[in-house]
Amino acid sequence: xxxxxxxxxxxxxxxxxxxxxxxxxxxxxFANRGLHGSRHVENxxxxxxxxxxxxxxxxxxxxxxxxxxxxxxADPTVDRLTEESGQVRHLSSKHLSEIRLRGTDESIPxxxxxxxxxxxxxxxxxxxxxxxxxxxxxxxxxxxxxxxxRGEAAVMSLHPEVPRWFASHGSRIPRGxxxxxxxxxxxxxxxxxxxxxxxxxxxxxxxxxxDLPNRFAQRQRKRGIPILAWIVASAEQQAIxxxxxxxxxxxxxxx
Numbered sequence: 001x002x003x004x005x006x007x008x009x010x011x012x013x014x015x016x017x018x019x020x021x022x023x024x025x026x027x028x029x030f031a032n033r034g035l036h037g038s039r040h041v042e043n044x045x046x047x048x049x050x051x052x053x054x055x056x057x058x059x060x061x062x063x064x065x066x067x068x069x070x071x072x073x074a075d076p077t078v079d080r081l082t083e084e085s086g087q088v089r090h091l092s093s094k095h096l097s098e099i100r101l102r103g104t105d106e107s108i109p110x111x112x113x114x115x116x117x118x119x120x121x122x123x124x125x126x127x128x129x130x131x132x133x134x135x136x137x138x139x140x141x142x143x144x145x146x147x148x149x150r151g152e153a154a155v156m157s158l159h160p161e162v163p164r165w166f167a168s169h170g171s172r173i174p175r176g177x178x179x180x181x182x183x184x185x186x187x188x189x190x191x192x193x194x195x196x197x198x199x200x201x202x203x204x205x206x207x208x209x210x211d212l213p214n215r216f217a218q219r220q221r222k223r224g225i226p227i228l229a230w231i232v233a234s235a236e237q238q239a240i241x242x243x244x245x246x247x248x249x250x251x252x253x254x255x
Contacts (some may be wrong), residue, residue: 120151180208
């Protein structure tokens with residue numbers, strides 16, 4: 001059966017990645033921000049350790065500091081998780097090291113520190129929480145943190161310019177595109193969605209569980225593109241992911 005026009009362009013613009021680069025992404029479920037909840041604060045050292053000790057991979061979020069270091073925190077500000085306020089990118093590393101996560105003795109960790117803590121015991125997914133006008137600064141900070149790390153790690157983002165940046169400036173690091181119809185970067189499904197994927201040059205896709213199943217994901221998975229489902233938080237969603245994806249990024253209520 002002849003390939004469709006999209007199929008031909010997929011082979012050219014979005015080739016199937018080498019399994020030796022991305023195979024680790026499908027080996028074990030990823031705990032979103034570590035195992036967090038009542039016992040551990042999200043993206044904390046304790047939450048990461050809890051996940052790794054139970055045999056899970058970890059997915060962390062990163063922002064960058066005023067002096068260009070990658071910090072493991074989801075929000076652009078420190079307000080929600082600490083007693084202080086301010087945008088992460090406006091705070092120095094010295095200042096951030098003095099801020100404690102609410103209810104703990106922990107400071108906001110640097111990505112390099114978390115990688116040292118994991119030390120190759122589990123795969124690490126790094127979500128770059130990029131905003132317009134600051135993509136390259138965040139990418140540089142993350143690349144610097146991951147350079148030299150001997151464990152399994154990959155980067156991904158909802159912002160399509162992040163995997164595109166790593167394709168050109170950090171190609172040693174596996175890169176993925178997160179996709180969700182609710183994303184501020186999302187376009188209409190179909191042609192525009194495919195063009196965004198082609199431009200971003202990812203090696204794997206992380207697709208919102210709310211958007212599964214869909215034919216786009218099925219087509220890419222059939223070609224051999226790894227598909228991760230996020231964020232899986234119920235038995236019903238896990239059942240969908242088992243049919244439609246190669247691995248999950250999950251939340252575990254109660255932690």
